[in-house]
Amino acid sequence: MRLLITGICGFVGSTLAKQFIEHNPGIEILGIDNFVRPGSWLNKPALEKIGVKIFHGDIRQASDLEVIPRADWVIDAAANPSVLAGVDGKTSSLQLVQNNLLGTVNLLEYCKRHQAGFILLSTSRVYNIPDLCSLNMDVANDGYVPAADQQFPYGLSPAGVAEHYSTAPPISLYGCTKLSSEQLALEYGITFNFPVWVNRCGVMAGPGQFGHPGQGIFAYWIHSFKEKQHLKYIGFGGTGYQVRDCLHPKDLIVLLNKQFNEPINSTKPRIVNISGGVENSMSLAQLTNWCTKRYGHYEVEPTNTERPFDIPWMILDYALAAKTWGWEPQTTVADICEEIAQFADTQDDWCKISAS
Numbered sequence: 001m002r003l004l005i006t007g008i009c010g011f012v013g014s015t016l017a018k019q020f021i022e023h024n025p026g027i028e029i030l031g032i033d034n035f036v037r038p039g040s041w042l043n044k045p046a047l048e049k050i051g052v053k054i055f056h057g058d059i060r061q062a063s064d065l066e067v068i069p070r071a072d073w074v075i076d077a078a079a080n081p082s083v084l085a086g087v088d089g090k091t092s093s094l095q096l097v098q099n100n101l102l103g104t105v106n107l108l109e110y111c112k113r114h115q116a117g118f119i120l121l122s123t124s125r126v127y128n129i130p131d132l133c134s135l136n137m138d139v140a141n142d143g144y145v146p147a148a149d150q151q152f153p154y155g156l157s158p159a160g161v162a163e164h165y166s167t168a169p170p171i172s173l174y175g176c177t178k179l180s181s182e183q184l185a186l187e188y189g190i191t192f193n194f195p196v197w198v199n200r201c202g203v204m205a206g207p208g209q210f211g212h213p214g215q216g217i218f219a220y221w222i223h224s225f226k227e228k229q230h231l232k233y234i235g236f237g238g239t240g241y242q243v244r245d246c247l248h249p250k251d252l253i254v255l256l257n258k259q260f261n262e263p264i265n266s267t268k269p270r271i272v273n274i275s276g277g278v279e280n281s282m283s284l285a286q287l288t289n290w291c292t293k294r295y296g297h298y299e300v301e302p303t304n305t306e307r308p309f310d311i312p313w314m315i316l317d318y319a320l321a322a323k324t325w326g327w328e329p330q331t332t333v334a335d336i337c338e339e340i341a342q343f344a345d346t347q348d349d350w351c352k353i354s355a356s
């Protein structure tokens with residue numbers, strides 16, 4: 001099988017490529033990257049060494065895809081993955097849309113031309129923000145927990161956000177480019193008869209991730225702690241109580257292999273949540289406690305600053321994926337933190353490399 005991974009030199013793309021080569025003997029992997037993500041170029045030599053063929057190109061340019069040979073499947077991992085993209089003053093809203101939506105259109109045209117299957121790595125950010133923010137929260141062990149004695153909106157429960165929860169705006173510009181990509185991908189697949197799967201992924205983390213305050217928070221926090229970089233709690237009264245779940249991208253491989261082998265007329269749901277789930281979630285303050293045990297005490301500055309699109313408790317409920325694909329996360333949040341820290345031990349200036 002020949003697989004094309006876009007954003008191959010990014011955190012998720014490079015992790016998936018290495019895992020596929022390890023677990024799928026005979027697989028041929030092609031990749032494309034424009035190296036816009038600081039640090040992404042560091043992954044190129046190691047990937048080429050294990051046989052990945054990398055095209056230096058941009059998915060916004062349809063012609064850059066014309067020179068790439070036919071693949072059986074495309075995994076789209078090239079995006080501007082920050083929820084603040086388009087509003088942070090670093091990227092414009094038009095750049096975001098061109099990267100995350102028009103790039104997808106070009107890939108769908110490639111799939112149509114070559115009859116290749118398409119897998120979109122979508123996001124938890126496709127879900128409506130205000131209802132999530134209006135949940136009543138208790139605090140337990142330095143982290144938010146939804147109060148049990150409340151009426152949960154449709155699709156929300158203590159296990160997290162399910163697929164039938166609202167995707168109505170506001171969901172962030174980033175979330176909107178992903179949601180629009182989902183719709184287009186499913187429509188192209190039906191119209192032009194190629195398989196499409198949409199995996200809505202929660203926060204992913206692991207060694208080699210290029211974190212910054214707006215994206216890749218687990219890696220950013222651990223590397224910053226180790227390198228004694230200035231850290232701030234933003235929003236939520238500067239408490240650090242905001243909670244996210246955490247998934248290692250290597251845990252996606254089992255699911256992706258099942259999706260490759262599913263018949264084109266499969267009746268399985270095309271959209272599923274994939275995440276670490278409530279059992280692999282952590283607040284920022286809890287992550288600080290973890291880092292303190294490893295690196296010693298280091299002061300995190302509480303601030304009153306608020307950030308657009310922020311959510312106190314964002315956990316994806318992966319029950320549908322468990323039921324329909326038999327999929328569950330394998331790597332615990334503690335193991336993910338440990339893997340990041342072991343990688344950090346081998347690096348002196350990862351924060352500088354990752355800074356955008």
Ligand SMILES: NC(=O)c1ccc[n+]([C@@H]2O[C@H](COP(=O)([O-])OP(=O)(O)OC[C@H]3O[C@@H](n4cnc5c(N)ncnc54)[C@H](O)[C@@H]3O)[C@@H](O)[C@H]2O)c1
Binds near residue numbers: 037
């Ligand atoms: N990391 C997460 O927590 C997370 C969670 C949910 C979904 N996702 C999705 O997974 C995918 C990968 O995320 P990541 O964390 O690896 O991000 P990343 O920034 O580490 O990797 C993205 C890669 O894509 C490349 N790229 C960006 N725009 C491109 C373009 N126009 N043409 C070619 N290459 C381009 C970058 O240079 C980078 O190497 C994204 O689609 C993201 O939306 C990530």
